[in-house]
Amino acid sequence: MSIQIKDEFRVSPFLVLFLVHGTQYGIGVLSFQRDVASIVGHDAWISVIITGVILHLLIWMMYSMLNKDKGDLITINQHTFGKWIGNLLSIFIIIFILSHTITVLRSYIEIVQVWMFPLLKTWPFALVILLAVYYIVTSGFRVVTGVSFLSVVLPFYLVFTFFVPIEFSNFRNLLPVFDHSFVEMARSIKTTALSFSGIEHILFFYPFIQKPESSQKWAHYGNLLTTSLYLLIMVVTLVFFEHEYLNSVIWPTLMLWKIIELPIVERFEIIGVTSWAVVMIPIICVMFWSASRGIKEIFKVKQKKALVLLLFICFMISCFLTEREMIQQFNKWQSEVSFFILLIYIPILFVCYHIRYKLRRKG
Amino acid sequence: MIKKVKIAAVLGIIFSALFFGRVPSQILDDLNLASAVGYDFAGENRIKTTSVVPVFNPDKSVGNETFTATDELSKETLRKMNLSSARRLVNGKLEVALYSKELAKRGIGDLLDTLQRDPSISERLLVAVADGEAEQLLTNKYGDRDTGVFLSMLIDQNIKAGLVPTYNLHLFLNNYYSKLSDPFLPLIGQKGKDVQIKGIALFKGDRFLKTLHEDHQFVFKALLEKLKSANYKLRLKEDEFVVIENVNSKHRVRVRNGKHTPEISIGLRVKGIIREKMGKTTNKREIHYIKKQMKKQLEKQGTEMIRSFQQSGIDPLHLGNEVRSRTRNFNTKKWLAQYPDIKITIKVDVDILEKGVID
Amino acid sequence: MRNWFRKASVVQEQGTLPALIQYYKKSGDFVHFHNPQTPQPFWISYFGSLIDVEILHRDILPYLQQTALTSLEAVRAALPFEDVLITSEQKKIEDALLRGSVLIQLDETASICALVRAEMKKSREVTIPEEEYSVVGPKEAFVESITTNLNLIRTRLPITELQVKEFTIGTLSKTKVAVLFIDGITNEENVNTVCQRLENLQFHQILDSSFISQLIEDNTISLFPQLIDTERPDRVAGALGEGSVVIVVDGSSHVLIGPISIMELFNAFEDYFVNWQIASAFRLIRVFAVSFSIMVTPIYVAVLTYHYQLIPKDLMVTLVSSRRNIPLPPFLEAVILELTIELLREAGARLPSKVGQTIGIVGGIVIGTAAVDAGLTSNVLLIIVALAALASFTTPVYRMGNTIRLLRFPFLLLAELWGLLGIAIAFIFLMNHLLRLTSLGRPYLEPIYPPRWKDLKDSFIRLPFSKQSRRPHFFQAKDQIRFPAKKVNEVKDIDE
Missing domain, CATH: 3.30.420 (Nucleotidyltransferase; domain 5)
Structure with missing residues (x-):
């Protein structure tokens, strides 16, 4: 039943922190504030906290399944829904992950095109990034984890930059606390789903962790780190922008950087966008790794071949998304699907799996 | 064979990046x-x-x-x-x-x-x-x-x-x-x-x-932010002036009855040092007098300024935001209609910290 | 393999020892003579270029001439040598002859003979280290002789656990290679990896230890050295004590140490001779200098080509006015200047040291000033490139300096292509390459990744010796404890 991975390919449990945080904290950070704040205004930070708590719950659910199954998403789906339906669901998830990589890659290229090089062609740049991804993913899960680790640790200095805009902020903007209804809160949580998604990859890399049961707390810490960073950015955004102004800004985080002026560097947002290339890489890598791993298990093909196929699809679709409106629409769908997978699919799977598990034990 | 394909692919990507990826x-x-x-x-x-x-x-x-x-x-x-x-x-x-x-x-x-x-x-x-x-x-x-x-x-x-x-x-x-x-x-x-x-x-x-108005600039800045070092010219008598330097200030807004007809009172605390003064020496009584005069003058300037803002229907001092942040279910339209008529008072506290090296 | 020797042995297979000698005689420096006058006649043969004639005259011939030589056993008894070999095996005879032995026969037609070692020992004196010179600390450096080198190491580690495994590698050079490790400390896996790789090695000539390191490295395409070569015996002894494996190669004044992590390339052994705070500061400076050296010219190119917004307004005057009359775009300007510096360096390295210094001064001052005056380069870039060149010399491992020199150019190219973003992408590739790299199967980027906090005590910084009671986890040493950790003293109050 369970999947056995050779010990030399496994990583130590505490690196799960970086895997979880690294995959969550990505392209959403640059733009998530507006969508939330357009619904709940200055209470947006509360809905960030609520989403964080919900995600902790989801992590707990996933671990309770994985600890019993000792496998990954594919085996869990098979055990719960039978081989055919289970595999079909897994394929859906893999397609979702693939489209998520497209969202991340294309959104990043869009940011580069808007903020740095308006005339940058999408395809050569995407090719180079995907070449890096191929190089990383083919090096194996240890290296993918290493990239997540370094991509979290090295650009961590960016956290300090979020304190600079406070000089021009008005903390009165946060008051009065909890001025919105529960319905509005619930609706705003939906918009954060895309920025917070990433924890679902635990379902794929679980067998690659040494003593995987002990990694649960690190997954929680990872999510905690993400939530606190989102909270920090959200609070700074809310005090930095007047509510009406925020509604017209597409990338509030980049606007936060724009105000930073150091003695050696003016216009910090260029450094920020550049650093974000490093921040974004592990997300794409982990996603491609999970997706190709899933294909390998379902169809019993070589992971390298699956990876090449996925990279090719990602490349083609990214090149077809040319306009801002198209990208935005794509991101919107992705957000809806993320919401569905995280907050509906995983809880349902959780319930079904445990019912099946009990039944099987009795039988 | 596969290795050759790989090398060709990598070279192709480098080539296309160099030739098609260029940006002006x-x-x-x-x-x-x-x-x-x-x-x-x-x-x-x-x-x-x-x-x-x-x-x-x-x-x-x-x-x-x-x-x-x-x-x-x-x-x-x-x-x-x-x-x-x-x-x-x-x-x-x-x-x-x-x-x-x-x-x-x-x-x-x-x-x-x-x-x-x-x-x-x-x-x-x-x-x-x-x-x-x-x-x-x-x-x-x-x-x-x-x-x-x-x-x-x-x-x-x-x-x-x-x-x-x-x-x-x-x-x-x-x-x-x-x-x-x-x-x-x-x-x-x-x-x-x-x-x-x-x-x-x-x-x-x-x-x-x-x-x-030129006279209102000091109080305008003081009501927007904390002053760190500013100068203030105070008229004591008809043609007797004193300059207060390194003025620090802090202000605090209080709102009463925000839901219906808000009343705003602003407290302003000003600290400074006497740098130049016409006329008599600066003894204790004189300083007390300066403090009183300054309080009176600032309050007068502040009230005049806010009155003129209310008459023109503008709010550069963020008073609306102050009220909003203290009121649940704040109604913007109602506030904007009320704004010209609400009661806004200013209370100033003045401290003279030093008076230079001569008495 | 060993084609050269195959040919030789074809001749030998049919022939006996006399036939063999006939074959050797074709070589002009082979000496074969017969001494009929002494009590018993005997024949002596050797390669004149390999043996020490003084030994022959002083320690062999007089004894042979004085004694009655009834048998080869008598020869062995007569000679004042502890290891006179008596054999009829042609392979052994050949090996011994080629290593400088004297062959003694009592009967010219017999195939059995005695072999006495009389090799010429030519070796320089032990001198002070040149590449890894340090102001404080011992001043001995390795020389080209393996025996001297082993002696230098063993005198620093006079323990029986220090073991030496010998190999002979190279079909032509027949180089002696010794693998050293401390039994009970060094992880056998590391020793086995090294031995395995050395055994599988097929090469014709090993002329220096760098041949070995290039041949047995984990990733031969990589620019980064995966084994350190050092000329300091103290560094080798220190490495052995930590649990690494050491490879000593005959004829090379550099000894290889492995496995290593990237931080090793920023550590000079001098760091252990000075205060730990000072050592830590120096290490951080070196890390900074290396990243500065790689990044600074690409950043200059990126900012001047694409990101003019980044330049602060006060710096703008200096930058623009220095670049106003330069005909070349920043990229070409930088490449030309970088190449000039490389040129100077290469010329300096090829010339004798005194002329080299002159070249440095001529190049640095005269050409630099002239280039700026002529309006070919901006003086800001000249400062930057010179600083970058200077910074690349801070790394204590010479081969790392070469890596840095070369690593700058891909960065420069990507900076020209996509500005700072290109640098970020080059960085991603570099990061991934380093993550992928291993040294003797151990992760190269340790202790950064996999993160091992305890190993940080001797990487970016060096904590005091009292905190180093355990060996770095990196080497997976069998015995983790170096010395018993000091017990925590009770906190004393003032004047107690």
């Missing part, structure tokens, strides 16, 4: 880095744009060059100015944007769009209103730097140590977008050959409304 370069010395831009009214829906470009000489001195063009859209004027520029004119290093008073009276909302939309323009850009023609103000050269940097240093210096409240493009836009508050800008004008800050221009929405 903006080499520093091939650019004309505009440091200031000025907008003038040039007939209905037409604007005249003036750009100031520093000329860097090899001996490290800096000169000045200006370009002018007229069109409906400001980006289009950029293209027209490029027609007469040997190096490409770019806006990435803009320090100052000036709007002529006439233009500002008609509204600058559409012109602000270009400053916001262009990612290369700094959020710290200093916007100002030119008293008179912006073009004329910009074509003159002041000081040892180019006009743009000179103006930004001038305004910056007056923000740090003078009576211009802290502001930049970002804070201006915050006020401009907010329904509850209105923006303000410094007013810059020429005085003979020099340029000087003439006061504060108050806006209603995107339109210039009036200039802040």
Whole structure:
């Protein structure tokens, strides 16, 4: 039943922190504030906290399944829904992950095109990034984890930059606390789903962790780190922008950087966008790794071949998304699907799996 | 075999990146880095744009060059100015944007769009209103730097140590977008050959409304932020003055009955040092008198200023936001209707800390 | 393999020892003579270029001439040598002859003979280290002789656990290679990896230890050295004590140490001779200098080509006015200047040291000033490139300096292509390459990744010796404890 991975390919449990945080904290950070704040205004930070708590719950659910199954998403789906339906669901998830990589890659290229090089062609740049991804993913899960680790640790200095805009902020903007209804809160949580998604990859890399049961707390810490960073950015955004102004800004985080002026560097947002290339890489890598791993298990093909196929699809679709409106629409769908997978699919799977598990034990 | 395919693929990617991935370069010395831009009214829906470009000489001195063009859209004027520029004119290093008073009276909302939309323009850009023609103000050269940097240093210096409240493009836009508050800008004008800050221009929405009275500048800045080091001239008698220096201040807003008819009371605490005084010595009684006079004068100036804001229906002091942040289910429309009539009081506390080295 | 020797042995297979000698005689430096006058006649043969004639005259011939040589056993008894070999195996005879032995026969036709070692020992004196010179600390450096080198190491580690495994590698050079490790400390896996790789090695000539390191490295395409070569015996002894494996190669004054992590390349052994705070500061400076050296010219190119907004307004005057009359775009300007510096360095390295210094001064000052005056380069870039070149010399491992020199160019190219973003992408590739790299199967980027906090005590910084009671986890040493950790003293109050 369970999947056995050779010990030399496994990583130590505490690196799960970086895997979880690294995959969550990505392209959403640059733009998530507006969508939330357009619904709940200055209470947006509360809905960030609520989403964080919900995600902790989801992590707990996933671990309770994985600890019993000792496998990954594919085996869990098979055990719960039978081989055919289970595999079909897994394929859906893999397609979702693939489209998520497209969202991340294309959104990043869009940011580069808007903020740095308006005339940058999408395809050569995407090719180079995907070449890096191929190089990383083919090096194996240890290296993918290493990239997540370094991509979290090295650009961590960016956290300090979020304190600079406070000089021009008005903390009165946060008051009065909890001025919105529960319905509005619930609706705003939906918009954060895309920025917070990433924890679902635990379902794929679980067998690659040494003593995987002990990694649960690190997954929680990872999510905690993400939530606190989102909270920090959200609070700074809310005090930095007047509510009406925020509604017209597409990338509030980049606007936060724009105000930073150091003695050696003016216009910090260029450094920020550049650093974000490093921040974004592990997300794409982990996603491609999970997706190709899933294909390998379902169809019993070589992971390298699956990876090449996925990279090719990602490349083609990214090149077809040319306009801002198209990208935005794509991101919107992705957000809806993320919401569905995280907050509906995983809880349902959780319930079904445990019912099946009990039944099987009795039988 | 597979290895060869791989090497070919990698080489292909490198090749295509090098040949198709190129982006047009903006080499520093091939650019004309505009440091200031000025907008003038040039007939209905037409604007005249003036750009100031520093000329860097090899001996490290800096000169000045200006370009002018007229069109409906400001980006289009950029293209027209490029027609007469040997190096490409770019806006990435803009320090100052000036709007002529006439233009500002008609509204600058559409012109602000270009400053916001262009990612290369700094959020710290200093916007100002030119008293008179912006073009004329910009074509003159002041000081040892180019006009743009000179103006930004001038305004910056007056923000740090003078009576211009802290502001930049970002804070201006915050006020401009907010329904509850209105923006303000410094007013810059020429005085003979020099340029000087003439006061504060108050806006209603995107339109210039009036200039802040000179006497109100101190209290205006004190009610917006904490003063760190400012000067205050106090009139004691008909022709007896005293200058209070290094003034620190703190203010605190209290709102009562925010839901229905808000009452606002502002407490202002001012601390300073006597630096120059006419007339008698500064004994204890005299200082007590100065404190009392200063309190009276500040309260009078503050009340007058706020009254005039209420009459014009503008709120550059963010009083609306203060009320909103203290009221659940705040109703913006109701507040805006109530604003001219609500009761706003100012209470000032004055401390004189030192009086210099003589008594 | 060993084609050269195959040919030789074809001749030998049919022939006996006399036939063999006939074959050797074709070589002009082979000496074969017969001494009929002594009590018993004997034949002596050797390669004149390999043996020490003084030994022959002083320690062999007199004894042979004085004694009655009834048998080869008598020869062995007569000679004042502890290891006179008596054999008829042709392979052994050949090996011994080629290593400088004297062959003694009592009967010219017999195939059995005695072999006495009389090799010429030529070796320089032990001198002071040149590449890894340090002001404080011992001043001995390795020389080209393996025996001297082993002696230098063993005198620093006079323990029986220090073991030496010998190999002979190279079909032509027959180089002696010794693998050293401390039994009970060094992880056998590391020793086995090294031995395995050395055994599988097929090469014709091993002329220096760098041949070995290039041949047995984990990733031969990589620019980064995966084994350190050092000329300091103290560094080798220190490495052995930590649990690494050491490879000593005959004829090379550099000894290889492995496995290593990247931080090892920033550590000079001098760091252990000075205060730990000072050592830590120096290490951080080196890390900074290396990243500065790689990044600074690409950043200059990126900012001047694409990101003029980044330049602060006060710096603008300096930058623009220095670049005003330069005909070349920043990229070409930088490449030309970088190449000039490489040129100077290469010329300096090829010339004798005194002329080299002159070249450095001529190049640095005269060409630099002239280039700026002529308006070919901006003086800002000249400062930057010179600083970058200077910074690349801070790394204590010479081969790392070469890596840095070369690593700058891909960065430069990508900076020209996509500005700062290109640098970020180059960085991603570099990061991934380093993550992928291993040294003798151990992760190269340790202790950064996999993160091992305890190993940080001797990486970016060096904590005091009292905190180093355990060996770094990196080497997976069998015995983790170096010395018993000091017990925590009770906190004393003032004047107690």
